[in-house]
Amino acid sequence: MKSTTLSTIQTQHASGISSLKQAPIKEGQVVHGKIKKLYPNQTAEVQIGNQKVIAKLETPLKAGDSHFFQVEKMAPELQLKVVTGPLAEGKSLAQQGQQLLQAMNLPKTIEMQAAIQYFIKQQLPVSKDTMMQVEQLLKQLPKDITMKAALEAIQKIVEMKLPLTSTMLQTVISGKSTDGLHSVLQNFQSQLQQDQTVVPTLKNNILQNLQKIAEPFNGPVAGAILGKQIEVLQDGQQPLATRLPILQTLKSVNVLPTTASLTNPIPITSQSAMLNSAGDLLLKFTQADPLEKGQMLEQLRSWINQQPSLTANQKSEILTLLKKDNQPNQLQVLKDALTKVFAEQSQQAIFSKDLNGLTPKDHLVSLLGKGSTMESVAQTLQQLTNIGSNSTSNNAIIQAEQQVIQQLDGKAFEHAMKEVLKSLGFGYEAKLASNSDEIRQLASQLKPQIVELLQNQSISSAVRESAEAVLGRMNGLQILSSENGPQHQLLMQVPLEFLGKKMDASLEWNGRMKEDGKIDSDFARIMFYLQLDTLKETVVDMQVQNRVVSITLYNNDTQLESLSEKFKETLKIGLSSVGYQLSGIFVKTFEEQKLASTLNAKAYTFDVQGVDIRI
Known part of the structure; x- marks a missing residue:
């Protein structure tokens, strides 16, 4: 799937939930804050990101001013030290970044300036050590990774309190990739078949597993x-x-x-x-x-x-x-x-x-x-x-x-996805921790087999590199899957093959759980990002509000609108049988989607009570 098309829809989707995640604040970090109210004894209400805190200030300040503060203490009360003077209204990111770099005595390299501006824009806490690590990571980026992609991955690493290493960066970037797993798995299979140093039993088991993934039916x-x-x-x-x-x-x-x-x-x-x-x-x-x-x-x-x-x-x-x-x-x-x-x-x-x-x-x-x-x-x-x-x-x-x-119907696709995910071994660590009855099946899953393969120091560099690419993709998807209170996120990629027909499906699920731990199915957003043999690049955007379903299809085939009408009644009956009502099916081209996003950047913001699934 082309990133240019995905980014338009993904950016709009992210705008609806960007405030749900707040990066942790630690002592020694620098944060952007605005003085909302002043209280006696140099205490003030400060807006930091999307949260308001009561903090003890080192010096008297003026209500309404914005500053960069350094966190001096977290307990027993939050104490903030002013790092920069008041930030003038309308000051650009570049100007704010230069002011903060000078105050923190950080080098003004291209990488550092890009990093500091990104951290300010995303309202992420800053520390000198963190920024020096980020600068080094950006300097060592491979040619196929853009600065923007790296900074987005670094933001996720910081939010999840993971180590800022090149391996972790590569893993998270791989997890965010929408290229699909087919090409990664095929390259691994090709390299493994050519390598004569791998233990025959392990090699045959992996090749058999790759064959199972390629033949879910x-x-x-x-x-x-x-x-x-x-x-x-x-x-x-x-x-x-x-x-x-x-x-x-x-x-x-x-x-x-x-x-x-x-x-x-x-x-x-x-x-x-x-x-x-x-x-x-x-x-x-x-x-x-x-x-x-x-x-x-x-x-x-x-x-x-x-x-x-x-x-x-x-x-x-x-x-x-x-x-x-x-x-x-x-x-x-x-x-x-x-x-x-x-x-x-x-x-x-x-x-x-x-x-x-x-x-x-x-x-x-x-x-x-x-x-x-x-x-x-x-x-x-x-x-x-x-x-x-x-x-x-x-x-x-x-x-x-x-x-x-x-x-082939819904049950068939459910079967295929379950078979592929089971063979890949996405959740194998969870089964190890749970003492599940399925532990005995782990040896037949791809992920633990690759872990065993990588422990062999004699394998060729080509096999190691391709195996690490597969493992990095799966680990990246797991790292990006997280929970934040009642909000849950799950990322998966499923390489589907239907009797000679190949399709890569990327799945992202963001949802809110009810008090009983179950998904609130009355509100949902389900998005399918697909590469199909005939229709090519296709996005299906399904939104549910109070069990009323609206579906928008994005595709550049002009005949799709008339084709979709033939299935409308069948879809309406099918949804009705499980308690949902179809309100309509709309077909748009990707160009129309880009125009809509320019006119209304919040067109696809959804209720935070909802569920978001992208396949």
């Missing part, structure tokens, strides 16, 4: 393939020449047990399955005492009725079998029927989830005795994908991909 595609194969295998009308190779293939990779046959492809097993999965309930029914059978039947009936991915006919088919108690081979008949319907829905309701978050493919794998955990389900499906990719015939994969494409 690998699981759904594999689920659709498995569903089709099981469907054919159970169909006795299919020719032997079609069914036998499928049976042999699934047995060879341990997807089906060795006891599976053409006459009984899905035999009863005693393998454990995920809680509340079809395989789990069937196993409990198998192991139940005769006196408990009736209760288990009722549980099964209730569970079938609550499955959102099953059609009415499929539910009726299973429920009819459950009424036929004491029939020969009842368990096998029931298992075959459950396998059949979930094999069908692994193709027809790919992204549907039940109340426990399980999809049809999860239930299907559990019935095959291979789904004791979500990890084992993923491993089983991965085995199937590997076979497909090595096969001379790709018809099954092509058909499964088409089924996935036809069902």
Whole structure:
């Protein structure tokens, strides 16, 4: 995404929340303040930034005057020392900066002048040590980093009380980048593939993880393939020449047990399955005492009725079998029927989830005795994908991909984003600290793998540099994610790839939490910054006030307005179903946006109670 377009909208957005963050004041720092009121004993009310404080002044001053003050003491009372004389009204930043540089005996280099003017403009506390550190950082800037970008990053570092080092500066600047992660990850992958010094096991694990990030729909595609194969295998009308190779293939990779046959492809097993999965309930029914059978039947009936991915006919088919108690081979008949319907829905309701978050493919794998955990389900499906990719015939994969494409919706995109974020390992430090059950999954995430890689001193400089770029980007996003009282900010970048289509999405979420710790969803601002194959540069600005939704699309394609009208009614119905009302859809070009920003710089200021999400 071009920074010129983003900066226009980002600047307007920032104007609405710039006062929410106040940099900390410490003893020895110099701050800009205005005398608001005078009190006895040389005490005064001083406006410093966006806050008013009561301070003890070293010398008598005049109400209404502005000065630069040095903080002498913070406790037991705030004491301020005058650094400069009264600042004349209308004095330029450059003039104020020169006055402060002279008073603090700081060098008047280009970098120092730029830094002091920026600190004054942003009302940041100043100290001699800090300004000397900032000057050195600005002198050492790489050619591809502008002074403006560096100063904005330095402001964030100062506000968050982080060390002013070149490494921290690079990390924060990387986190603020809107270039997306695709290019960074691709460069890392290319350098890693060429390096022969990396431990083979770690190298293969990282490359596999990068492949998972590039293929977030690998699981759904594999689920659709498995569903089709099981469907054919159970169909006795299919020719032997079609069914036998499928049976042999699934047995060879341990997807089906060795006891599976053409006459009984899905035999009863005693393998454990995920809680509340079809395989789990069937196993409990198998192991139940005769006196408990009736209760288990009722549980099964209730569970079938609550499955959102099953059609009415499929539910009726299973429920009819459950009424036929004491029939020969009842368990096998029931298992075959459950396998059949979930094999069908692994193709027809790919992204549907039940109340426990399980999809049809999860239930299907559990019935095959291979789904004791979500990890084992993923491993089983991965085995199937590997076979497909090595096969001379790709018809099954092509058909499964088409089924996935036809069902792409909100749930599909949610799935893709979760898969990518989990593989990247953005929150891996939080899981380490929380003793989460997911700790065992950390080894398969990219971030801890890169940390391990960088501990190897023998890797090439090219691999180290590219690995540090990826790690710096993720660390930068985490550093820029923060909370300030009820205000929260979260930054993420998600490299999305949909079956050959690539899209970089940058996400920024700024929101206010309610007293119960939940987001106030009545007020929101959601912004999507996207680079799309067809529409190219696109911004979707969605604003919510009292659950009334207004959407503005920014794009230079003149046909977008007429195209958006076709989806307006569908969008209105969808929003209404979750308790929101659509007020309108507006389409503007980026040039119109720039004109609007010139006429009204506060056009996009939003209520501080709201939520801001940028994707």
